[in-house]
Amino acid sequence: MKTLILNDSTDIPVAGRIIRDGGLVAFPTETVYGLGASAYSDTAAKKIYAAKGRPSDNPLIVHICDAAKLCDVARDVSDAAKTVIDRFMPGPITVILKKKACIPDSVTGGLGTVGIRCPENPVAREFIRAAGVPVAAPSANISGKPSPTSARHVIDDMMGKIDAVIDGGDCTVGLESTIVDMTADIPVILRPGAVTYDMLKEVIPDILIDKNILDTVADNEAPKCPGTKYKHYSPDADVFVIEGEKEKVQVKIKELIKENAAKRVGVLFMYDAVYDDAVMLCAGRDNKEYAHNLFNALREFDRLGIELVFAEFSDDTGYGLAVKNRLYKAAGHKVIYV
Ligand code: TXA
Numbered sequence: 001m002k003t004l005i006l007n008d009s010t011d012i013p014v015a016g017r018i019i020r021d022g023g024l025v026a027f028p029t030e031t032v033y034g035l036g037a038s039a040y041s042d043t044a045a046k047k048i049y050a051a052k053g054r055p056s057d058n059p060l061i062v063h064i065c066d067a068a069k070l071c072d073v074a075r076d077v078s079d080a081a082k083t084v085i086d087r088f089m090p091g092p093i094t095v096i097l098k099k100k101a102c103i104p105d106s107v108t109g110g111l112g113t114v115g116i117r118c119p120e121n122p123v124a125r126e127f128i129r130a131a132g133v134p135v136a137a138p139s140a141n142i143s144g145k146p147s148p149t150s151a152r153h154v155i156d157d158m159m160g161k162i163d164a165v166i167d168g169g170d171c172t173v174g175l176e177s178t179i180v181d182m183t184a185d186i187p188v189i190l191r192p193g194a195v196t197y198d199m200l201k202e203v204i205p206d207i208l209i210d211k212n213i214l215d216t217v218a219d220n221e222a223p224k225c226p227g228t229k230y231k232h233y234s235p236d237a238d239v240f241v242i243e244g245e246k247e248k249v250q251v252k253i254k255e256l257i258k259e260n261a262a263k264r265v266g267v268l269f270m271y272d273a274v275y276d277d278a279v280m281l282c283a284g285r286d287n288k289e290y291a292h293n294l295f296n297a298l299r300e301f302d303r304l305g306i307e308l309v310f311a312e313f314s315d316d317t318g319y320g321l322a323v324k325n326r327l328y329k330a331a332g333h334k335v336i337y338v
């Protein structure tokens with residue numbers, strides 16, 4: 001299949017047409033690039049799973065161009081859900097609600113609920129509007145790889161497998177949306193993101209955080225967010241998180257570099273570039289920058305043929321919870337606390 005690379009200002013109508021014709025278009029959002037298809041089409045949704053190599057029980061998020069369109073796809077919207085939607089949509093948040101019958105089972109992986117997101121990115125919204133239907137979209141990476149935060153990443157993973165990609169530059173946030181399950185009596189955060197626990201707590205004081213956010217899910221347990229049971233964000237390199245105070249982290253990583261002198265080692269650093277004999281990439285000075293740079297850095301280490309990555313990490317407050325969640329997954333939960 002030939003994959004068109006579309007311009008984000010002139011080619012949106014072309015992208016909309018492809019969706020209406022049952023095709024696949026990757027598009028930029030403020031979080032990560034999505035791989036979109038008509039959310040009303042069973043066959044189009046199945047094409048997404050095939051292109052990504054994604055297990056069919058892992059549901060897709062349905063994207064709308066305006067929060068008011070939520071009622072086209074969801075039912076039984078509680079007052080708490082309305083509060084969250086009014087406050088944070090459009091933005092980097094997905095709400096889980098009961099689905100309407102117009103959304104096929106293939107989109108929701110057989111669940112009776114649907115994840116709904118209205119992106120803030122104007123290109124994303126113009127594209128969904130041009131499609132004329134809600135757009136079902138997971139992140140536009142090959143299943144298991146880090147999510148794409150630029151059109152380049154999408155092209156690396158998806159060239160020849162999808163109809164088109166809209167090049168809208170780098171994603172500003174860089175990590176996927178916060179997911180909140182609004183179907184339970186007490187809302188639960190299933191995946192942390194740029195809309196933080198503290199921000200949500202301001203409008204829903206009793207909101208909970210799902211315990212699986214920093215744990216691995218046991219084989220015999222059904223996670224609330226099906227995607228969390230799969231291997232995620234796995235670069236080819238073996239990743240270790242080194243967590244603690246700055247000085248101790250630096251001493252530990254220096255030791256580890258010496259111990260692994262025979263390997264091609266990379267360091268994702270936050271503080272200063274103090275390491276010899278390693279390829280260093282900067283994660284940024286705070287968690288907002290870390291979020292923005294993480295997936296790109298993981299892909300870059302692979303491109304450079306790095307075998308072993310040590311990632312500095314210290315602060316899991318606020319936005320840090322989302323960074324920590326993705327880092328731990330990328331590392332397969334190999335964390336050294338110092
Ligand atoms: O920022 C984002 O959310 C990006 C952009 C493209 O919008 N999308 C994204 O999609 O990250 P994806 O498919 O990579 O991750 C969606 C996650 C999966 O872990 C999936 O299991 C969960 O959302 N999910 C989707 N629908 C759900 C539902 N009805 N109930 C529980 N979890 C759901």
Ligand code: MG
Binds near residue numbers: 138139147
């Ligand atoms: Mg994904």
